[in-house]
Amino acid sequence: xxxxxxxxxxxxxxxxxxxxxxxxxxxxxxxxxxxxxxxxxxxxxxxxxxxxxxxxxxxxxxxxxxxxxxxxxxxxxxxxxxxxxxxxxxxxxxxxxxxxxxxxxxxxxxxxxxxxxxxxxxxxxxxxxxxxxxxxxxxxxxxxxxxxxxxxxxxxxxxxxxxxxxxxxxxxxxxxxxxxxxxxxxxxxxxxxxxxxxx
Amino acid sequence: xxxxxxxxxxxxxxxxxxxxxxxxxxxxxxxxxxxxxxxxxxxxxxxxxxxxxxxxxxxxxxxxxxxxxxxxxxxxxxxxxxxxxxxxxxxxxxxxxxxxxxxxxxxxxxxxxxxxxxxxxxxxxxxxxxxxxxxxxxxxxxxxxxxxxxxxxxxxxxxxxxxxxxxxxxxxxxxxxxxxxxxxxxxxxxxxxxxxxxx
Numbered sequence: 001x002x003x004x005x006x007x008x009x010x011x012x013x014x015x016x017x018x019x020x021x022x023x024x025x026x027x028x029x030x031x032x033x034x035x036x037x038x039x040x041x042x043x044x045x046x047x048x049x050x051x052x053x054x055x056x057x058x059x060x061x062x063x064x065x066x067x068x069x070x071x072x073x074x075x076x077x078x079x080x081x082x083x084x085x086x087x088x089x090x091x092x093x094x095x096x097x098x099x100x101x102x103x104x105x106x107x108x109x110x111x112x113x114x115x116x117x118x119x120x121x122x123x124x125x126x127x128x129x130x131x132x133x134x135x136x137x138x139x140x141x142x143x144x145x146x147x148x149x150x151x152x153x154x155x156x157x158x159x160x161x162x163x164x165x166x167x168x169x170x171x172x173x174x175x176x177x178x179x180x181x182x183x184x185x186x187x188x189x190x191x192x193x194x195x196x197x198x199x
Numbered sequence: 200x201x202x203x204x205x206x207x208x209x210x211x212x213x214x215x216x217x218x219x220x221x222x223x224x225x226x227x228x229x230x231x232x233x234x235x236x237x238x239x240x241x242x243x244x245x246x247x248x249x250x251x252x253x254x255x256x257x258x259x260x261x262x263x264x265x266x267x268x269x270x271x272x273x274x275x276x277x278x279x280x281x282x283x284x285x286x287x288x289x290x291x292x293x294x295x296x297x298x299x300x301x302x303x304x305x306x307x308x309x310x311x312x313x314x315x316x317x318x319x320x321x322x323x324x325x326x327x328x329x330x331x332x333x334x335x336x337x338x339x340x341x342x343x344x345x346x347x348x349x350x351x352x353x354x355x356x357x358x359x360x361x362x363x364x365x366x367x368x369x370x371x372x373x374x375x376x377x378x379x380x381x382x383x384x385x386x387x388x389x390x391x392x393x394x395x396x397x398x
Contacts, residue, residue, distance in 0.1 A: 005265055007253050011246040014239070018228045021219075029217045031289050033247075034254065034263060040213070041251040047210040048232075048244035054206050055233065064233060066204055090230050 008034070060131070062107035062124055064089055072104055079103040081138040085128065085157065087111055087145060095143060103141075106131065111149040112156055125157065132166055142170040207233070259330070261306035261323055263288055271303055278302040280337040284327065284356065286310055286344060294342060302340075305330065310348040311355055324356065331365055341369040 008030060016026035033041045057063070058070035065071070072078060082103030086092050092105050108123045120126065131137065140161055144150040158168045173191035175184065207229060215225035232240045256262070257269035264270070271277060281302030285291050291304050307322045319325065330336060339360055343349040357367045372390035374383065383391075 005254060005263055007246065007249040007265075008263060011243070011250050014243050014246050017239075019231045020224045020227060025219045027289070027292075028219060030250075031287070032218045034250070034288070040216075041247050044210070044213050045244040045247035045251065047206065047213050048240050048247075050206040051210050051229075051233070052240040052244065055204060064204055064207060066206075088230070089233070090226070093226075 061105045062089075062109060062127075063092055063105060077102075081136060082141065083128070083131065083137055083139075084141045084143050086143050087150070087153075091143065101141070101143075103139075108144075108153070111144065111147075112153040113149050120156065123153075125160070128157065129160055129164075132161060132164055137166055139167040139169060142168065144170075146173060260304045261288075261308060261326075262291055262304060276301075280335060281340065282327070282330065282336055282338070283340045283342050285342050286349070286352075290342065300340070300342075302338075307343075307352065310343065310346075311352040312348050319355065322352075324359070327356070328359055328363075331360060331363055336365055338366040338368060341367065343369070345372060 012023065012026045012030050015021055015029060016023045018026075021029075033044070054066050055064050056066075056068075058065040058073055059068050060073045061070060063070040063072060067074075079102055082101075083106050084095060084101050084103060085106045085108060086095065087108055087110065089107060092107060095101050095105070106124065106128045108125065108128075110118055110123050112118055112120065112123065128140075132140065140157075142154040142157060144154045154170055158170075161168050172195055173188070174195055175181070175188065175192045179188075181189070211222065211225045211229050214220055214228060215222045217225075220228075232243070253265055254263050255265075255267075257264040257272055258267050259272045260269060262269040262271060266273075278301055281300075282305050283294060283300050283302060284305045284307065285294065286307055286309065288306060291306060294300050294304070305323065305327045307324065307327075309317055309322050311317055311319065311322065327339075331339065339356075341353040341356060343353045353369055357369075360367050371394055372387070373394050374380070374387065374391045378387075380388070
């Protein structure tokens with residue numbers, strides 16, 4: 001009954017497992033690519049192989065990098081005394097888009113989670129403690145999600161660092177830009193009230 | 200500012216141009232693939248290259264095919280006297296999923312469009328007329344979209360075929376399965392009223 005060819009079927013199945021895609025959107029993408037077959041399909045395949053072949057993880061911070069050490073860790077313009085701890089590279093990208101931090105990063109690669117049996121050793125927490133001990137770090141900014149796992153992880157790291165004489169901070173909580181008060185949850189409003197400032 | 204690597208940036212840009220995707224969903228997909236880098240990224244690239252290398256168009260009906268002639272046109276189980284005319288391969292797949300047609304297909308590759316300067320020669324209409332003239336076709340089912348361009352194309356093809364003594368039909372119009380009357384447009388209700396049947 002199914003007249004889709006096997007290689008096409010295989011490609012649709014693989015794309016359908018990507019985040020945000022399903023069988024229908026995946027089929028639509030493959031059909032679109034098939035119509036300009038000699039063009040974009042090969043281009044995208046080549047682009048993927050380039051990424052797979054050339055991208056590795058920075059040995060210091062865990063960021064994606066073409067070299068052993070990423071451009072941020074190499075850059076002389078960025079303070080080497082401040083580390084911003086983030087969950088994933090996507091968070092690093094978000095921080096860089098905001099442009100609000102001029103130090104270096106440390107990517108945990110996940111969050112502590114009792115349910116998923118993820119402990120400190122599964123994350124890059126030991127590497128963080130080692131960096132703080134060895135590299136003359138003065139401040140560690142915890143930029144983790146305001147979720148239970150995020151705050152558990154922040155609490156654990158802050159505890160580990162407290163004995164080392166390093167300043168540990170975390171991102172401020174409050175009303176987001178453009179946020180309408182009547183649409184915000186109680187937790188956010190409480191946090192904003194606690195961190196209120198003189199006008 | 201932008202710390203995304205060039206090959207990653209390139210891949211995100213390419214995926215963002217696919218139908219249904221944009222820069223945000225594309226970035227999410229690439230990040231997901233990067234996390235399991237040695238696995239799925241290469242797999243998908245290989246799957247795409249397989250498709251690009253192995254899939255061509257059936258020389259008779261225009262369907263995607265690994266061989267010169269597609270499985271539907273080759274099949275002895277399918278009537279060679281009936282042709283269902285569809286706009287694109289996606290429509291052929293939709294027809295096959297429904298399983299309501301046991302003849303063969305002809306894919307136009309588009310619809311006539313004054314605005315886009317698409318005339319009969321840009322589509323596979325001459326090939327259709329030739330098939331009808333040479334292959335002993337008895338019925339041509341026009342399964343084109345119920346849009347202006349779709350109905351213009353159906354009208355043109357029906358006109359071309361009328362002189363050749365072949366039966367030309369089109370898909371029935373009416374209330375879709377599960378359709379709620381108060382949500383249907385007036386055109387559909389009119390079409391359903393015209394094609395009403397004894398209960």
